[in-house]
Amino acid sequence: MLKGAEIFLKCLRAEGVELVFGYPGGAIMPLYDALDGSGIRHILTRHEQGAIFAAEGHARATGQVGVAIATSGPGATNLVTGIADAKMDSVPLVCITGQVRSALIGTDAFQETDVFGLTLSLTKWSRLVRSIDEIPEVVAEGFYWAREGRPGPVVIDIPTDFLKAKMEFSGPVKFAPKPRPSDGKADGTFADRLIALLQTAQKPVALVGAGAKLSGAVPELRALLDELNIPAFATVHGLGAVSPDAPYYLGMVGMHGTRAANMALHENDLLLVFGARLDDRVTGDPTRFAPNSKIVHFEIDPAQLDRVRQCELPIVGDLAQTIPAFANKIRGAKLPDWSAWRAVACGEDRGELDPRGLSQPTIRFLDELFGRAPKGSVILADVGQHQMWAAQRYCSDSPRGFITSGGLGSMGFALPAAVGVQLSKPDATVVCVSGDGGFQMNIQELATVRRLNLPIKMVIIDNKYLGMVRQWQQLFYQRNYAETDLSDNPDFVEISKAYRINAVRINEDVMREYPVTQETAGVLEKFLRSPEPELLVFDCAPEANVYPMVPAGAALSEMLFEEE
Amino acid sequence: MHAFHIHYRNTQGTFMRILTAVSRRGIEMPYVLASASGHAHRADLLLDVNAKQIGQLCRDWHAIVDVIDVRVGVPTPEMLESATGFSSAHPPASAGATGRSASAAMA
Numbered sequence: 001m002l003k004g005a006e007i008f009l010k011c012l013r014a015e016g017v018e019l020v021f022g023y024p025g026g027a028i029m030p031l032y033d034a035l036d037g038s039g040i041r042h043i044l045t046r047h048e049q050g051a052i053f054a055a056e057g058h059a060r061a062t063g064q065v066g067v068a069i070a071t072s073g074p075g076a077t078n079l080v081t082g083i084a085d086a087k088m089d090s091v092p093l094v095c096i097t098g099q100v101r102s103a104l105i106g107t108d109a110f111q112e113t114d115v116f117g118l119t120l121s122l123t124k125w126s127r128l129v130r131s132i133d134e135i136p137e138v139v140a141e142g143f144y145w146a147r148e149g150r151p152g153p154v155v156i157d158i159p160t161d162f163l164k165a166k167m168e169f170s171g172p173v174k175f176a177p178k179p180r181p182s183d184g185k186a187d188g189t190f191a192d193r194l195i196a197l198l199q200t201a202q203k204p205v206a207l208v209g210a211g212a213k214l215s216g217a218v219p220e221l222r223a224l225l226d227e228l229n230i231p232a233f234a235t236v237h238g239l240g241a242v243s244p245d246a247p248y249y250l251g252m253v254g255m256h257g258t259r260a261a262n263m264a265l266h267e268n269d270l271l272l273v274f275g276a277r278l279d280d281r282v283t284g285d286p287t288r289f290a291p292n293s294k295i296v297h298f299e300i301d302p303a304q305l306d307r308v309r310q311c312e313l314p315i316v317g318d319l320a321q322t323i324p325a326f327a328n329k330i331r332g333a334k335l336p337d338w339s340a341w342r343a344v345a346c347g348e349d350r351g352e353l354d355p356r357g358l359s360q361p362t363i364r365f366l367d368e369l370f371g372r373a374p375k376g377s378v379i380l381a382d383v384g385q386h387q388m389w390a391a392q393r394y395c396s397d398s399p400r401g402f403i404t405s406g407g408l409g410s411m412g413f414a415l416p417a418a419v420g421v422q423l424s425k426p427d428a429t430v431v432c433v434s435g436d437g438g439f440q441m442n443i444q445e446l447a448t449v450r451r452l453n454l455p456i457k458m459v460i461i462d463n464k465y466l467g468m469v470r471q472w473q474q475l476f477y478q479r480n481y482a483e484t485d486l487s488d489n490p491d492f493v494e495i496s497k498a499y500r501i502n503a504v505r506i507n508e509d510v511m512r513e514y515p516v517t518q519e520t521a522g523v524l525e526k527f528l529r530s531p532e533p534e535l536l537v538f539d540c541a542p543e544a545n546v547y548p549m550v551p552a553g554a555a556l557s558e559m560l561f562e563e564e
Numbered sequence: 565m566h567a568f569h570i571h572y573r574n575t576q577g578t579f580m581r582i583l584t585a586v587s588r589r590g591i592e593m594p595y596v597l598a599s600a601s602g603h604a605h606r607a608d609l610l611l612d613v614n615a616k617q618i619g620q621l622c623r624d625w626h627a628i629v630d631v632i633d634v635r636v637g638v639p640t641p642e643m644l645e646s647a648t649g650f651s652s653a654h655p656p657a658s659a660g661a662t663g664r665s666a667s668a669a670m671a
């Protein structure tokens with residue numbers, strides 16, 4: 001006879017779980033009581049939101065399912081932002097929440113919350129466990145749906161009495177879904193139709209999203225793009241899927257994308273989309289998005305098709321299968337000469353993002369930092385101006401080398417996510433770039449970093465504002481900087497020292513030297529090579545802006561480029 | 565008005581997921597009927613939606629793991645009649661100690 005908690009943990013082990021992130025509390029205590037000897041390492045964060053973002057970091061860095069544990073009531077509600085974040089960014093996640101005793105459910109008992117109900121619209125699948133017997137099936141099915149197709153978050157809510165109860169356990173089970181007759185998958189004929197579309201296209205382009213990376217199809221995608229040799233660009237989550245050295249690669253697309261990428265996306269007549277949702281940050285005004293384009297959409301999730309407008313050729317299926325199927329057909333096909341279009345789209349007048357004005361030192365700083373980071377480094381960005389600067393300057397070809405909260409845009413994501421990344425990749429240099437606003441949203445995780453001695457390289461781009469909001473206030477609200485002034489920030493260097501973490505501050509003026517002085521280079525080298533956690537505060541101009549910028553509601557061709 | 569017929573496995577929360585796909589868009593649901601249908605369940609909804617919303621809803625419903633099939637059709641007379649049958653709010657009134665309704669007692 002085993003306790004429900006022991007059975008639960010054995011089922012987690014059967015799913016390959018070795019690392020979980022959480023925060024204990026009353027209803028989940030039986031699970032914590034059984035952790036010792038389970039073969040599962042638990043990472044205590046200092047807030048449940050830190051736990052779920054750390055689990056996301058682990059999942060995003062490895063492709064494995066992240067696991068977050070919290071107690072009932074406030075523990076569970078503190079997970080909600082992370083659940084929504086994982087849903088938007090297709091992160092495989094299993095959240096385990098303790099629930100009050102089954103006999104008390106529905107009585108407004110102490111720390112009772114309907115976590116099942118409140119996460120219904122945020123989860124891919126969820127269960128309130130109704131008996132100890134259900135545990136093996138629920139865990140197996142939960143992990144199946146977290147991984148299957150377009151990955152996503154799952155919630156398993158388990159009353160505390162089922163964790164304490166005992167039963168005979170015959171071992172973990174496997175879940176096999178019932179097929180759905182309406183599940184359509186692309187057959188081999190799509191390749192011929194796509195070749196026909198290419199043969200009549202004059203300005204084809206490729207847009208690469210996260211799906212290309214999640215499917216593990218990056219080598220196949222790169223080979224296909226080499227074969228097609230058409231202008232290509234990536235969403236923020238697609239960064240790293242296309243080699244930045246490829247001559248046809250135009251960088252990031254969207255609200256803060258490069259001029260070259262946005263213009264090519266606006267002007268093309270055939271758009272090949274590889275695993276992207278085409279959300280509003282990518283399309284700009286959807287009614288003026290790619291006005292002359294026919295859309296061909298490679299996508300695993302049919303729910304993502306036709307969101308902007310009806311696509312000419314939907315290709316539903318795992319990109320790891322559909323891309324090679326197409327690549328095999330394309331090799332013998334006669335395709336038009338697109339060199340004239342390529343010359344326009346990749347031309348020098350469009351090709352280089354030219355940082356000017358107040359933002360220049362910050363961009364230069366990121367170039368100096370990223371350029372010195374060892375190969376295989378992982379860059380995390382929080383949410384705001386620094387996120388877009390970091391995405392613009394990210395230049396690695398590592399598919400899982402740039403991690404950020406893209407869809408939900410959750411401030412406070414990066415620091416705890418870096419904990420999960422560093423634990424998953426202990427030998428990698430993990431650089432966590434935050435703003436002064438977002439860093440304070442989960443600043444308590446400095447204690448986790450210190451406790452585990454994780455050598456995370458934390459950077460705060462400190463402009464003493466909620467910078468992105470302030471930028472919008474400057475550009476679209478007549479400089480009414482309502483409640484975005486953070487000039488009374490604490491001294492981050494002193495705070496870091498209180499957590500016994502080394503910290504250094506540099507001012508943006510050091511980035512006006514060409515090249516940077518040996519002293520500055522030494523500070524950056526020491527920061528990156530240290531075996532300890534390190535914090536670097538970069539003081540930058542309060543009114544630096546991110547450019548290019550497509551204003552909300554504008555077409556991609558209507559970018560802003562300069563300071564006022 | 566469009567009628568939607570959604571076949572689903574009646575697992576925990578599936579019917580609620582079907583409904584929240586509608587409610588998150590602020591669309592009113594004048595008619596909803598859920599019932600057993602063969603080995604599965606079926607939800608019939610009557611919604612006043614445009615072509616874009618139809619596409620969004622069908623895709624959202626299909627993304628629910630226990631939804632088997634989604635169909636769009638023309639409303640039946642019964643659906644339309646039921647939809648107009650409850651035009652005014654009808655809160656339950658509970659009797660107080662004096663026999664007056666709760667709302668009257670509170671006033």
